[in-house]
Amino acid sequence: xxxxxxVKTILKALSEQELDVERDRRLAELKKLDPIRxxxxxxxxxxxxxxxxxxxxxxxxxxxxxxxxxxxxxTQYNGKILLFxxxxxxxxxxxxxxxxxxxxxxxxxxxxxxxxxxxxxxxxRFPVPLMDAYAIAKALYEGRxxxxxxxxxxxxxxxxxxxxxxxxLSLMARDRGEFMPRQQILIYPALWNDYTDxxxxxxxxxxxxxxxxxxxxxxxxxxxxxxxxxDRLSPYFAPLLEDDLKGLPRTLILTAEYDxxxxxxxxxxxxxxxxxxxxEAYRIPDAVHGFFSLGLKHIHVLESLEKINQFLEGGEPxxxxxxxxxxEA
Numbered sequence: 001x002x003x004x005x006x007v008k009t010i011l012k013a014l015s016e017q018e019l020d021v022e023r024d025r026r027l028a029e030l031k032k033l034d035p036i037r038x039x040x041x042x043x044x045x046x047x048x049x050x051x052x053x054x055x056x057x058x059x060x061x062x063x064x065x066x067x068x069x070x071x072x073x074x075t076q077y078n079g080k081i082l083l084f085x086x087x088x089x090x091x092x093x094x095x096x097x098x099x100x101x102x103x104x105x106x107x108x109x110x111x112x113x114x115x116x117x118x119x120x121x122x123x124x125r126f127p128v129p130l131m132d133a134y135a136i137a138k139a140l141y142e143g144r145x146x147x148x149x150x151x152x153x154x155x156x157x158x159x160x161x162x163x164x165x166x167x168x169l170s171l172m173a174r175d176r177g178e179f180m181p182r183q184q185i186l187i188y189p190a191l192w193n194d195y196t197d198x199x200x201x202x203x204x205x206x207x208x209x210x211x212x213x214x215x216x217x218x219x220x221x222x223x224x225x226x227x228x229x230x231d232r233l234s235p236y237f238a239p240l241l242e243d244d245l246k247g248l249p250r251t252l253i254l255t256a257e258y259d260x261x262x263x264x265x266x267x268x269x270x271x272x273x274x275x276x277x278x279x280e281a282y283r284i285p286d287a288v289h290g291f292f293s294l295g296l297k298h299i300h301v302l303e304s305l306e307k308i309n310q311f312l313e314g315g316e317p318x319x320x321x322x323x324x325x326x327x328e329a
Contacts, residue, residue: 003258003286017209019220021122024092031097040103043070047145049135055117056136056145057095059106077146080111080153080312082185083137085169087160087290089221090121090129101293105157108305109312114140118165125227126237133165134172141179155312156184156249159292160261161221163189167239167268170249181249185308187292188256192264193238195219201263208260213289215260240268245275252280252311254304256287282307 041060046053058074082105086098095102095117106113118132139145140154158166163186170181195204195215208215226232235242251272255265262283269281284291284300291300 003288017214017216019089019217019224021091021224028088028093028097031100034100040099041070042099042103043074045074045145047136047139049132052119052132054119054132054136055095057102057115057117059102059113059115061106061110061112074145075147077112078148078150080155081140081146081149082106082109082111082113082155082157083140084113084115085118085133085156085158085162085165086115087158087162088120089217090126090161090225091221092120094120098293105305105308109309111155111312114145121221122224126225126231126234127227129225130165130168130172130236133169137169137173137181138179141181151179152182154181154183156181157187157308158185158189159187160289161190161225163187163265164191164239167191168236171235171239171242174247183251183311184249185252185254185311186265186268187254187304188259188261188289189253189265189268190218190221190261191238191240191268193222193232193241195222195260201260201267203263204260206260207258207262211258211260211288213260218260240264240271245272245277248272248275248277250278252307253282254292254307255281255283256289256291256300257283257285258287259289261289280307280311 041062043058045056045058047056048054060070084102084105086093086095095115098115102113102115116133116136118129120129137156140149141151143149156166156169158164166184167186167189170184173180192201195208195218199205204215222232226237231237233241251269253265253269255262266281266283269279273279284303287300291298292304294301
């Protein structure tokens with residue numbers, strides 16, 4: 001079912017062109033009032049990166065775990081893990097405001113979820129947030145966070161700016177050779193460096209004004225994230241700039257039909273596949289940017305979790321290379 005006129009009118013009214021970081025942070029903080037938080041089983045730890053202690057929150061798939069058992073579970077855990085990087089334009093959201101999402105992800109997949117509280121822009125600009133993410137991933141892959149974990153049991157996952165960080169982290173890991181992710185899930189990732197009229201992507205022109213996330217807001221987020229204009233030329237800032245995409249993880253990309261970031265995510269999938277990587281990409285019909293933060297019963301969330309679980313279970317893409325969601329659309 002397509003978005004009707006009434007919903008489009010509401011979306012347009014809510015689509016602000018300008019970014020106010022402090023206001024948006026205050027609005028995001030309202031999510032802390034979510035009563036579901038008290039039912040989420042979690043554990044907080046810290047990992048050092050260049051003198052800074054990065055908070056990491058573990059979310060357990062089993063709600064019945066007793067609190068006193070959790071640290072022992074971490075040292076003995078030998079299951080599968082989702083290393084999660086939250087969205088919010090590198091600036092506005094946090095592990096606190098993503099609590100419902102990560103708790104539901106743990107319960108829906110049956111995997112342990114690790115959510116990273118990387119430092120945020122504009123107080124900490126590129127590459128600081130990315131290096132925080134890299135430090136946590138390195139600690140996890142080297143067995144310093146969980147002793148018995150196997151690299152093949154770890155999947156990177158992030159949405160929006162978090163999807164950018166997961167993709168950039170995989171590039172950096174490959175280039176540095178210190179560890180190598182085997183799988184990544186990119187949910188409507190931000191992968192490009194220009195959302196002005198010069199954009200090469202039609203989805204920015206189609207969806208960049210009336211569907212919550214606007215092109216001017218994305219530009220404002222990039223301005224906050226960059227330390228200097230030259231940063232926008234780095235593939236670690238905008239992964240689609242990378243010419244050599246060989247040797248990257250098995251990848252699932254989820255995009256939203258009415259999202260300005262739609263086309264760049266799908267283009268990244270095509271380029272990854274052309275470079276010889278295993279890729280699955282799905283466009284969620286009628287969805288807008290940010291749909292993953294909606295309640296578990298929302299149709300777009302359910303569809304996304306189904307695709308994520310199929311990917312984690314090793315499901316094969318269909319032979320024609322056309323996504324199931326696109327076929328349904």
